[in-house]
Amino acid sequence: xxxxxxxxxxxxxxxxxxxxxxxxxxxxxxxxxxxxxxxxxxxxxxxxxxxxxxxxxxxxxxxxxxxxxxxxxxxxxxxxxxxxxxxxxxxxxxxxxxxxxxxxxxxxxxxxxxxxxxxxxxxxxxxxxxxxxxxxxxxxxxxxxxxxxxxxxxxxxxxxxxxxxxxxxxxxxxxxxxxxxxxxxxxxxxxxxxxxxxxxxxxxxxxxxxxxxxxxxxxxxxxxxxxxxxxxxxxxxxxxxxxxxxxxxxxxxxxxxxxxxxxxxxxxxxxxxxxxxxxxxxxxxxxxxxxxxxxxxxxxxxxxxxxxxxxxxxxxxxxxxxxxxxxxxxxxxxxxxxxxxxxxxxxxxxxxxxxxxxxxxxxxxxxxxxxxxxxxxxxxxxxxxxxxxxxxxxxxxxxxxxxxxxxxxxxxxxxxxxxxxxxxxxxxxxxxxxxxxxxxxxxxxxxxxxxxxxxxxxxxxxxxxxxxxxxxxxxxxxxxxxxxxxxxxxxxxxxxxxxxxxxxxxxxxxxxxxxxxxxxxxxxxxxxxxxxxxxxxxxxxxxxxxxxxxxxxxxxxxxxxxxxxxxxxxxxxxxxxxxxxxxxxxxxxxxxxxxxxxxxxxxxxxxxxxxxxxxxxxxxxxxx
Amino acid sequence: xxxxxxxxxxxxxxxxxxxxxxxxxxxxxxxxxxxxxxxxxxxxxxxxxxxxxxxxxxxxxxxxxxxxxxxxxxxxxxxxxxxxxxxxxxxxxxxxxxxxxxxxxxxxxxxxxxxxxxxxxxxxxxxxxxxxxxxxxxxxxxx
Numbered sequence: 001x002x003x004x005x006x007x008x009x010x011x012x013x014x015x016x017x018x019x020x021x022x023x024x025x026x027x028x029x030x031x032x033x034x035x036x037x038x039x040x041x042x043x044x045x046x047x048x049x050x051x052x053x054x055x056x057x058x059x060x061x062x063x064x065x066x067x068x069x070x071x072x073x074x075x076x077x078x079x080x081x082x083x084x085x086x087x088x089x090x091x092x093x094x095x096x097x098x099x100x101x102x103x104x105x106x107x108x109x110x111x112x113x114x115x116x117x118x119x120x121x122x123x124x125x126x127x128x129x130x131x132x133x134x135x136x137x138x139x140x141x142x143x144x145x146x147x148x149x150x151x152x153x154x155x156x157x158x159x160x161x162x163x164x165x166x167x168x169x170x171x172x173x174x175x176x177x178x179x180x181x182x183x184x185x186x187x188x189x190x191x192x193x194x195x196x197x198x199x200x201x202x203x204x205x206x207x208x209x210x211x212x213x214x215x216x217x218x219x220x221x222x223x224x225x226x227x228x229x230x231x232x233x234x235x236x237x238x239x240x241x242x243x244x245x246x247x248x249x250x251x252x253x254x255x256x257x258x259x260x261x262x263x264x265x266x267x268x269x270x271x272x273x274x275x276x277x278x279x280x281x282x283x284x285x286x287x288x289x290x291x292x293x294x295x296x297x298x299x300x301x302x303x304x305x306x307x308x309x310x311x312x313x314x315x316x317x318x319x320x321x322x323x324x325x326x327x328x329x330x331x332x333x334x335x336x337x338x339x340x341x342x343x344x345x346x347x348x349x350x351x352x353x354x355x356x357x358x359x360x361x362x363x364x365x366x367x368x369x370x371x372x373x374x375x376x377x378x379x380x381x382x383x384x385x386x387x388x389x390x391x392x393x394x395x396x397x398x399x400x401x402x403x404x405x406x407x408x409x410x411x412x413x414x415x416x417x418x419x420x421x422x423x424x425x426x427x428x429x430x431x432x433x434x435x436x437x438x439x440x441x442x443x444x445x446x447x448x449x450x451x452x453x454x455x456x457x458x459x460x461x462x463x464x465x466x467x468x469x470x471x472x473x474x475x476x477x478x479x480x481x482x483x484x485x486x487x488x489x490x491x492x493x494x495x496x497x498x499x500x501x502x503x504x505x506x507x508x509x510x511x512x513x514x515x516x517x518x519x520x521x522x523x524x525x526x527x528x529x530x531x532x533x534x535x536x537x538x539x540x541x542x543x544x545x546x547x548x549x550x551x552x553x554x555x556x557x558x559x560x561x562x563x564x565x566x567x568x569x570x571x572x573x574x575x576x577x578x579x580x581x582x583x584x585x586x587x588x589x590x591x592x593x594x595x596x597x598x599x600x601x602x603x604x605x606x607x608x609x610x611x612x613x614x615x616x617x618x619x620x621x622x623x624x
Numbered sequence: 625x626x627x628x629x630x631x632x633x634x635x636x637x638x639x640x641x642x643x644x645x646x647x648x649x650x651x652x653x654x655x656x657x658x659x660x661x662x663x664x665x666x667x668x669x670x671x672x673x674x675x676x677x678x679x680x681x682x683x684x685x686x687x688x689x690x691x692x693x694x695x696x697x698x699x700x701x702x703x704x705x706x707x708x709x710x711x712x713x714x715x716x717x718x719x720x721x722x723x724x725x726x727x728x729x730x731x732x733x734x735x736x737x738x739x740x741x742x743x744x745x746x747x748x749x750x751x752x753x754x755x756x757x758x759x760x761x762x763x764x765x766x767x
Contacts, residue, residue: 545665549700554736584760588724589655590692591731604734608696610659617696620736
């Protein structure tokens with residue numbers, strides 16, 4: 001299957017600087033490929049402009065040659081034309097360098113190959129020498145932040161790159177000073193490596209770093225905070241049957257408070273898009289998915305799984321940007337067009353360099369991070385895939401390998417490229433992204449990725465299937481057009497379609513999904529506690545007397561588990577504290593204890609030590 | 625050695641056990657017997673500590689030893705923490721300037737059983753902080 005980058009340029013502009021070529025069609029779209037050696041000319045009646053993803057193609061111009069009596073009537077049109085001239089030098093350079101040729105619109109054959117530099121008119125030469133227009137990327141951070149705010153409040157169309165940061169995976173679960181230091185180092189490294197970025201996530205990541213520093217100052221200090229939302233978000237969250245108290249209330253360290261706020265923000269932003277675009281857009285399913293993930297992430301945050309909740313948080317940001325991309329790209333091309341027309345050159349670069357590579361990288365990275373974290377936690381044992389654990393495990397491992405491989409490849413390639421835009425062109429970063437990102441989006445749209453998220457798997461897969469099916473329907477409608485369409489992430493829609501077909505067939509063969517009881521979902525918070533921790537051997541070996549002693553009612557285990565007499569559930573919490581808690585000991589080797597915050601409570605575990613052997617002594621939930 | 629000590633302890637051969645006990649350092653012997661007590665849950669380990677105390681009534685170290693057996697190994701027995709606290713109070717009585725014993729006493733404050741009052745804990749904590757301003761157990765009471 002051929003992959004082609006496509007740029008659409010105006011006929012009028014083309015006629016001005018290509019003296020030798022004088023196409024006769026007056027209502028056409030030119031599709032130019034800045035990396036390959038071709039320029040398509042496609043009659044506009046064959047083109048459904050929506051199939052062009054402007055963030056991929058840089059600039060999309062659907063130009064009707066102006067009629068004489070129209071020129072004065074439509075000032076906006078004229079203004080846009082002027083902008084074309086300013087901005088097309090980049091595309092023009094490629095054609096002027098002799099790397100392009102026409103394809104006749106009727107038979108799709110090349111009508112003229114540009115072996116030599118065409119003779120451009122003096123005015124065009126002048127245009128070509130012009131420096132790229134100072135676009136929004138040179139604005140001060142303050143201005144950009146303001147613009148982002150305006151953008152969020154008015155529309156979801158992006159003028160600024162939805163740049164996401166690269167994150168390093170980590171498997172550390174230790175809540176200790178050392179652990180916080182490690183996380184801080186990681187974030188500092190990430191922020192240092194990032195390109196200048198104005199994304200919401202970048203801003204939040206900096207704030208996360210600040211919160212981590214604050215937490216590091218005294219990991220014991222916890223705050224109690226209530227969070228208020230608008231009525232709209234409250235209603236939507238109710239519809240998703242989330243436990244509202246989990247969203248409204250957070251008891252934890254500054255970093256936990258920050259993460260909580262971030263989950264609310266990403267949800268609010270996705271709902272803002274939803275409100276603006278209506279309920280029937282395909283991103284509705286993705287929105288639901290984000291809310292479900294945010295809910296899971298909040299639950300992790302409550303039990304102080306900072307790394308896991310951050311991974312899910314990053315993943316939510318990635319999905320949110322994908323939603324924006326879908327909406328802006330496939331369902332609101334006109335808006336994106338206007339944005340691109342203002343700063344075509346910079347937009348083109350940004351679209352390709354940031355808006356494609358970064359979100360794709362981010363999405364893959366966030367996915368792999370989340371999965372590694374979940375894998376570390378042994379979540380796989382709770383995985384359900386249509387009732388067949390082996391199949392689910394097989395699919396999970398298969399997908400995980402692919403995502404990690406993709407992530408590694410893309411990281412290596414990006415590291416090699418650095419900031420070199422020219423190198424990116426030579427190496428065809430778009431092709432790279434196109435080949436690599438299917439691993440991510442396929443995993444996403446087919447629900448394979450979501451399958452690992454245990455209790456949410458069935459719902460998530462159904463949502464993913466629904467979203468993908470809508471895309472597939474679009475592809476079928478567009479199948480007669482001889483231009484390859486791509487999604488915002490750089491994936492050809494036919495690939496998505498094929499994936500979808502495969503998934504649907506697989507689904508049919510297996511017999512459909514089995515829904516999990518709602519009660520289980522509603523009890524998610526406690527499921528997280530009970531489900532993710534392995535019981536340590538030193539806890540497992542506790543004798544009956546010890547167990548009965550630990551399970552005494554005065555130890556108030558009912559605050560964290562459903563059944564306070566369920567030793568298995570309590571043992572998991574104790575194991576978690578022994579694994580992650582902060583250790584304290586008396587100077588005489590009399591008492592050893594570990595303390596950890598689990599959800600809204602502090603749990604203390606006391607133990608004996610003989611040589612390197614640890615034995616459980618007592619454990620309780622603090623209530624003083 | 626721990627096996628030999630355990631065998632004699634649990635058979636009630638305290639004289640042999642005491643000889644073994646004296647061959648090794650006090651701290652090692654203490655942790656060894658605490659482990660035996662925790663693993664077996666046998667009250668004879670505490671009896672052994674009491675037998676040593678009967679011979680050396682004014683030994684704060686032996687009271688600490690007895691307290692440790694009760695409150696970290698046999699704590700599942702009814703009254704074990706109260707017994708452990710009794711021995712720690714004795715430690716402080718015998719060696720009032722020893723901050724380590726006061727620190728151990730503060731560990732009882734954190735128990736769900738509420739064995740010592742806030743006032744007493746605060747008083748002890750301030751005494752500890754006067755010598756060791758960063759002491760975790762004392763700060764925990766004060767804050």
